[in-house]
Amino acid sequence: MDIDTEIIQNIKGYLEEDEGKALHEYALAVSLTGPCLEIGSYCGKSAVYLGAACRETGNVLFCIDHHRGSEEQQPGETYFDPAVFDYHTFCMDTFPCFRRTVATADLENTVVPLVCRSELAARAWKTPLGLVFIDGGHSYPAVKTDYDVWHKHILPGGYLLIHDIFQDPAKGGQAPYDVYRQAVSSGNFKEEPMVGTLGILRKKGDK
Numbered sequence: 001m002d003i004d005t006e007i008i009q010n011i012k013g014y015l016e017e018d019e020g021k022a023l024h025e026y027a028l029a030v031s032l033t034g035p036c037l038e039i040g041s042y043c044g045k046s047a048v049y050l051g052a053a054c055r056e057t058g059n060v061l062f063c064i065d066h067h068r069g070s071e072e073q074q075p076g077e078t079y080f081d082p083a084v085f086d087y088h089t090f091c092m093d094t095f096p097c098f099r100r101t102v103a104t105a106d107l108e109n110t111v112v113p114l115v116c117r118s119e120l121a122a123r124a125w126k127t128p129l130g131l132v133f134i135d136g137g138h139s140y141p142a143v144k145t146d147y148d149v150w151h152k153h154i155l156p157g158g159y160l161l162i163h164d165i166f167q168d169p170a171k172g173g174q175a176p177y178d179v180y181r182q183a184v185s186s187g188n189f190k191e192e193p194m195v196g197t198l199g200i201l202r203k204k205g206d207k
């Protein structure tokens with residue numbers, strides 16, 4: 001894997017190494033299927049794993065994030081980080097951090113940042129995709145919306161990856177898991193073994 005481990009260690013974020021390596025592996029696997037897209041980039045950790053694979057294969061990675069943080073990243077909440085809070089606008093702003101990561105990891109010719117809400121980008125989206133990674137807002141309406149607006153763009157043979165799948169409610173929020181189950185129940189996806197909390201679904205149908 002062509003990723004500098006020192007770069008990875010210095011990026012803020014919640015992704016575990018085995019999950020990152022799985023993202024990289026699946027992004028390599030879809031190189032001939034279509035572009036990759038992630039919802040929820042934060043400071044760029046997952047983008048580095050996905051992006052390195054896209055760079056290696058000449059593919060493109062779209063990274064959607066409004067960079068204003070999810071509910072749990074706001075001031076006073078569990079995952080608030082004052083280092084990525086803009087005291088001038090009094091808002092979270094992870095975009096400078098994200099850009100630094102993309103530049104440091106040499107991904108400026110691979111990554112297309114879309115600084116907006118995922119639903120807004122989806123309203124005009126027409127490009128079929130090889131892989132969609134959902135790691136944006138973690139409330140039920142947020143994950144469900146991301147699933148509803150993006151899953152239909154995944155090509156047969158492509159992948160839908162969803163982060164923070166906790167089968168045991170004692171271990172974490174259930175919204176990503178509920179949406180993951182809905183995707184399986186739709187009959188359009190085949191489950192692959194999970195890696196950490198990363199749910200992996202392959203879109204059925206002929207390539």
Ligand SMILES: C[S@@+](CC[C@H](N)C(=O)[O-])C[C@H]1O[C@@H](n2cnc3c(N)ncnc32)[C@H](O)[C@@H]1O
Pocket residue numbers: 012013014015039040041042043044045046047064065066067068069070094116117118119135136137142
């Ligand atoms: C858990 S973090 C993403 C972590 C990232 N994948 C990583 O590897 O570090 C969630 C991100 O989703 C973004 N987000 C939440 N709701 C969103 C929405 N509706 N549209 C776009 N981005 C959203 C937040 O701004 C936040 O940066």
